[in-house]
Amino acid sequence: MERKVLSGNAAIARGAYEAGIGLVSSYPGTPSSEITDTVKVYDEIYSEWATNEKVALEVAIGSSIAGTRSMTCMKHVGLNVASDPLMTLSYTGVNAGIVIVVADDPNMFSSQNEQDSRHYARFAKIPMLEPSDSNEAKQFVKIAVEISEKYSTPVLLRSVTRLSHSMSVVDIGERENASRKDLDVNIPKWVMVPANARKRHYFVEERLKNIQNDYNDGILQLTSEELNSKKIGIITTGITYQYVKEALPQASILKLGMVYPLPFKKIQEFCEKVENLFVVEELDPFIENAIRAHGLALQRLNRSVIGELSVEKVSKLFENTDFEVSVFSSKYSDINERLPQRPPNMCPGCSHRGIFYAINRLKLFASGDIGCYTLGLLPPLSAIHSTVCMGASISMAHGIDKGSYGEYARKSVAVIGDSTFLHTGINGLMNSFYNSGTSTVVILDNRITGMTGHQPNPATGISIKGTPAPQVNIETLCRGMGIKNVRIVDPFNVQECMDALKEETAKEELSVIITNRPCIFADKSVISSPYFVIEDKCTGCKACVNLGCPAILWDSEKRLAFIDETLCTGCGLCPKVCRFEAIKQRGE
Amino acid sequence: MKSDILMVGVGGQGTVLASDILCDVILSAGYDVKKSEIHGMAQRGGSVISHVRIAETVFSPVIPAGSADVIVSFEKMEFLRYLEYINDETILLLNEGKIYPPGAAGGEEEYPDKLIEEKIAIFKKAYILNAFGIADNVFNRKVTSTVMLGKLASVMDIDVNIWKNVIAEKVPSKTVEKNLKAFDAGYNV
Numbered sequence: 044m045e046r047k048v049l050s051g052n053a054a055i056a057r058g059a060y061e062a063g064i065g066l067v068s069s070y071p072g073t074p075s076s077e078i079t080d081t082v083k084v085y086d087e088i089y090s091e092w093a094t095n096e097k098v099a100l101e102v103a104i105g106s107s108i109a110g111t112r113s114m115t116c117m118k119h120v121g122l123n124v125a126s127d128p129l130m131t132l133s134y135t136g137v138n139a140g141i142v143i144v145v146a147d148d149p150n151m152f153s154s155q156n157e158q159d160s161r162h163y164a165r166f167a168k169i170p171m172l173e174p175s176d177s178n179e180a181k182q183f184v185k186i187a188v189e190i191s192e193k194y195s196t197p198v199l200l201r202s203v204t205r206l207s208h209s210m211s212v213v214d215i216g217e218r219e220n221a222s223r224k225d226l227d228v229n230i231p232k233w234v235m236v237p238a239n240a241r242k243r244h245y246f247v248e249e250r251l252k253n254i255q256n257d258y259n260d261g262i263l264q265l266t267s268e269e270l271n272s273k274k275i276g277i278i279t280t281g282i283t284y285q286y287v288k289e290a291l292p293q294a295s296i297l298k299l300g301m302v303y304p305l306p307f308k309k310i311q312e313f314c315e316k317v318e319n320l321f322v323v324e325e326l327d328p329f330i331e332n333a334i335r336a337h338g339l340a341l342q343r344l345n346r347s348v349i350g351e352l353s354v355e356k357v358s359k360l361f362e363n364t365d366f367e368v369s370v371f372s373s374k375y376s377d378i379n380e381r382l383p384q385r386p387p388n389m390c391p392g393c394s395h396r397g398i399f400y401a402i403n404r405l406k407l408f409a410s411g412d413i414g415c416y417t418l419g420l421l422p423p424l425s426a427i428h429s430t431v432c433m434g435a436s437i438s439m440a441h442g443i444d445k446g447s448y449g450e451y452a453r454k455s456v457a458v459i460g461d462s463t464f465l466h467t468g469i470n471g472l473m474n475s476f477y478n479s480g481t482s483t484v485v486i487l488d489n490r491i492t493g494m495t496g497h498q499p500n501p502a503t504g505i506s507i508k509g510t511p512a513p514q515v516n517i518e519t520l521c522r523g524m525g526i527k528n529v530r531i532v533d534p535f536n537v538q539e540c541m542d543a544l545k546e547e548t549a550k551e552e553l554s555v556i557i558t559n560r561p562c563i564f565a566d567k568s569v570i571s572s573p574y575f576v577i578e579d580k581c582t583g584c585k586a587c588v589n590l591g592c593p594a595i596l597w598d599s600e601k602r603l604a605f606i607d608e609t610l611c612t613g614c615g616l617c618p619k620v621c622r623f624e625a626i627k628q629r630g631e
Numbered sequence: 632m633k634s635d636i637l638m639v640g641v642g643g644q645g646t647v648l649a650s651d652i653l654c655d656v657i658l659s660a661g662y663d664v665k666k667s668e669i670h671g672m673a674q675r676g677g678s679v680i681s682h683v684r685i686a687e688t689v690f691s692p693v694i695p696a697g698s699a700d701v702i703v704s705f706e707k708m709e710f711l712r713y714l715e716y717i718n719d720e721t722i723l724l725l726n727e728g729k730i731y732p733p734g735a736a737g738g739e740e741e742y743p744d745k746l747i748e749e750k751i752a753i754f755k756k757a758y759i760l761n762a763f764g765i766a767d768n769v770f771n772r773k774v775t776s777t778v779m780l781g782k783l784a785s786v787m788d789i790d791v792n793i794w795k796n797v798i799a800e801k802v803p804s805k806t807v808e809k810n811l812k813a814f815d816a817g818y819n820v
Contacts, residue, residue: 048655048664204669209666209693210666353691353693353695371697376715377712377715382746383742385678390676
């Protein structure tokens, strides 16, 4: 059998292939993006980038009705967006199998919150599987499809950043030749008007009981029991299992492959085999609370519900007990705080830098959004003042306008990227227009979904497979809505940006300003010869350094700016802020 | 063989590809391997760390504190961020080439030259090489990570041919020859 070292995300993609899944529709979001980015190479699977997670799940539902096994992948906050179809999909059930992959981000490596998405399984009353390594991740996609079709339920597959972005060895299998089912014409099942939905609610409760019974009886083989020391038993799941194995090598372990519903009979049996029973899980006490509510005796642990677990953290939970614990200690302490940091930053040549410089200069309040441009919050630009969720910038700017009776609309802007605008920002813009808002919306159209790894979107003109695709014109879209004040600016022209921002914020009408430069990763042809600093002309005023471009450096001995020509992309922004004509392009 | 290897560097240096290559080498040599790294907010220029763990059976993909057997630092100061992982036996492989962090480059902070010297001294075995210079000699800076892999191969007990086969498979086909040269140069330094 062929074996490969794959990331959790690549393994989930392989699982989709082997499970005979025929459609994957997703919106990118760290740490889930690479699943669909990997699926796209399989010609047997139709894949697409959807405009948002709700749309993606609805596409999967339609595809299931049409008889094709389907999957959608998203980050944890994406499931909030998709929760509307999810809650009712639980009632309809499926025709062909539906797998919903949700990737949580404990520690918030790249997210705005640390929600524990296991609660969605209980909320929607549907099963959730949680793999502990890449091989299981692949295997669990196949099991999820089986469960989905056997019980007519969508199945959640939960990953976390540490699983999605870790690599381990996977046994590669063949693709199952799943024949497409017929179109499911069944009005009482699929039309969720109250009269039908009331009946389906009974089906939901019955289904959950059946799944739980089959889990208890081992018909669904998703637990594994490892009996070692009788003194200590640990119930655990997912990546946490790995930490437990290493921290407590002598412990007996009950590993749960499905975290909702729970197999209380199996748990009871395990409980009787050990003297002290603990639950070790990451984030909320989801399993622990359910077991306590069921009336089983669990020992307490002083575990924080905040952040990611690790082998060391699990060891520490048991350090003052009689149980055998692996001890890890550092002789040398962490000195990272004393070192110059390498914070995330917008890339050299980033088309967002100029407009943020202008926003900073005009001291505007910027209602921000989710994307690379959120990094505009960092000094020296410090030009993002709020970020809540995808699309919120425009609606929040409208709230700032209406809540201040127009006063702060003159001193603020909404800032949103093209992908985020098409995700959910567009709804906010229609709302502002309809309700006679007077805010100013800056759409940073760099024609790519940057932060998540440069996926194309409807404004890019390229499909998921890299072939030409129809392209949404954002300017026409805004004008088509009926908005009068729509103007395009060059974000590398600081003066033009400042003029546009001043004029549009002064208007007591809704305005949209669209920037027109692509991300350097979307269109590499924009990269041109680098700039350099003429030492004799540089006065050391630091105007260019204050752009926060990684290519512009400061020579503290000479007290002059200089440019790292290997990083410079030739965007031409820095000469526009230099009052001494000290920055020139090579070959000019 | 049981070994925990930390690979640290700066985004854009090729640490992720280098650690991918290492994983395939380990698998080809017949061991279990796991790797962990975090990407997302770490753009070009950010600190990058990959944990690679080798054993009969690996559990956690993350190396616990004080457990690293080898730390490969693709940039001169980056190993300083991860001292909590080292112990008295940890081997350091260090590229003495510098990439200035924005604070040091912007003149507000100093590049920690003294601290680097002080901390190199705590390693019983430290191999310091001018990987940028070696890479420039062979081709250009883009093969720096392969130079470092060559040095790593020289302290590990795995057949050099396995390394070469995996490198030839993993790097862009046009650069195979240059990367193999870079590997040899790192191995022999």
